[in-house]
Amino acid sequence: MVDEIRCPKCGHLNPPGEEKCQSCQEPLQVDAFDLPAQEGTLPDWLGDLQSAGDQALGGSAEGAADMPDWLAGLSGADQSDEPGAGEAGDEPDWLSDLLGGQDTGAAPAETPDWLKAEASQTAPPFSADTPDWLQTPPVQPAQPAQPEAQESAPDWLTALPPAETSAAGQTPAFLTDEPAEAQPAPDWLDGLSKPSTEPPLAETPAFIMDEQPAEPAAAASDFLTTLPDWVSQVSAEDIAPEETSADGEAGLAQSALPTWLEAMRPVESAAPNATPFEDVAGADVVTSGPLAGLRGVLMAEPDVALPHKPPAYSVKLRVTDEQKSRVAMLEELLASEDKPKPQAAAPALSQQFIFRLVIALALILPILWMTITGSTSLAAPAADSLPGVSEMRAQVASMPRGAPVLVAFDYEPGFSGEVEAAASAVLAHIMQQEAYLVLVSTSPTGPVLAQSLLDEMNRERPYTNYINLGYVPGGAAGLLGLAQSPSRAMPYTLQDAYAWSQPLLSQVNTAADFALVLVLTDDPNTARSWIEQVGPTLAEQATPLLMVTSAQADPLLRPYLGGAAPQVQGLVSGLAGGVAYGAVQGSAGAARSMWNAFGVGMLVAVLIIVLGSLLFRLLAARPAQPPRKEK
């Protein structure tokens, strides 16, 4: 029922006149079409049209008396033509009447009549793949323009009667074609009133060739099926602008532009020959893929991904002169961090140098004087006052004459002055016993020292009753091997002769078979090695172990000398021991000649230490001078 009002909330049908829904009490909204037109908001002519429309929608003849005559006649004519009001479905009656005037055939209720009419006249057999916008058929210019004008015009305006069918006396002034007497009508209204002979361009797509003659639908279908869609679209676009431009330029007259306006023209217009399109003549041709054969196609793979030689960028910095100077200053500061600060140059004659020079002269000059003069005024120390000297002399004196004696030269050349002076008297005593000397050494320089000492002692009458076996390598192990079996450890002499074939040495199997063992050394550690490695072997046969050492080794060897079972049976240490041994022997050896110089030098050294200590102590106690101000 048309009169019933459907609730917009619950859908309940309410009788007309109800303001609220009977089911949900929702206020019933009134259709916009039912709102009364406010006076003064619409122009007169539009209000008249709306009232006429309301009458048509209402389907009643109550307002027929207020309707203009021309509109009433039109309405009556329509009503007489249409088969029945309200049978067309939901569309308004007036629209149904208007459409029914053109096509009186029956149409389905779902499809509007006007669309069905269009579809029945121009619907081409498009395929299913064709897009909707392309399915719009080309406009046929041969058809009358009224239907297209109805499509472009508003609905309410399409309901107006055509100009040729309306009576001149009933047409309002604004709809008449009399421009001289009445007010000039707008163009759009002229278009509506006069039958248009040109096809409308506003609703026509640009790519549709309007000027071309219409072709049958079957031909258009074949054309669209044989070519791709985009190809047909491009062809339409290429052709249409040329024709429109030709038409437009034909109606314009060329005029001369002012110079200033000519200069303001865009560059494109000043150079009309410059084509906006890219010249792809020299572009590469695609050789594979779906776009094979085309030229100038954008590559699917980015250019950065293709292998190519990397561009060479300049790494040279743009540095100003000021920045360079600052960099140089910073580098200089950093370089000076690593460099040690130069110390003030020491004076050539510093206090330290002068004092050392004084010490050297104080030591050298008295010693040199005593050596040159050969003074022997100082008394020699007594042998009894030096431990080991008397025992040494007794051991040498008690040895059998011509017996083999093992002599070790284990001192360094630097100590040769002291050790050789101390040993000279002892060796001289042993030579007096006509002992057969077997010379060995655990120092590489020992064999030469031994040979030099013997040669020095026997310049006038060379002593030949000896053999030099040379260097005994191996340190403590070599000493042990020498003590266990001298013939195995050192079988040959320095002259590459077998040493143990002589009658005196043929009976020597161990170190204990020697008459005595004499060690000349300046090192207490070397002396201790002899005591520890060779001493036990010598103790088996009570073979004496005698030592001539420097004064510095004397304190460490004294413990081996004393006791109930001494490991060292005789000890001569230092220059004092040599002088004492020589004094007992009654020989003025090299030690005695150095004894006075040694005494003077030692006394000077004591004075230097005592006086120097006092002097430096006083200098240290002096208040420090304030530091000099640097310029």
Place this chain on the structure above:
Amino acid sequence: MKKLLPAANAIIAVIAGGLVLLGTFFPTLFGDLRQYLLQWAIILAALALWLGVLNLLSVHWKKVRQKETGAGYSAVLVFFLLGTIAVVVLDIFLWSGGPVGTWSQWVFNNLQKPVEISLLALLAVVLAYAAARLLSRRNNTFSIVFLASAVTVMLLMAPVYFLKTPSILDPLRQAISGVLAVAGARGLLLGVALGTVAAALRVLMGTERPYGG
């Protein structure tokens, strides 16, 4: 191989040391074996000396070739090393003097001996200067005692020129050198002996490996 070689070295050292030690306590059973081991040690030590000489020569020759710092001193060392070897070789094969021949002794007595003696002479001057400045640098009781002891021993070991009869100072000298010095030396030697025994046991047990590994 890197693990096997140190283990083999340790095994050889322990066995050799043990056999030499057994030879000391049981000379009739292990005396000859100990003697063989000692002879091997002597030969190996001689070869080690030669290797040391060759290494010294190569190191300094490399410095001379690359002109490193102190290359001049290295050149002097190389020159005299090769020169001394040449003199000794010539003394052996040409003049039949051997290592103690005339020219070998001349090189030794006129070059090596004076140089080493001069170094010790400089040491005497330096020690005297250091002793004189000791109280100014470290003025305490121990410094005074040290200086007093040094001066006393020096006076007692050398003849005092103005004292015709040094027997006056003999009791003092005997007290210092025969009691104090010997007591200190005995303590040092006892410590050295204990350390030697401990080091020997560590080597025999393989915990101390001075030969590497």
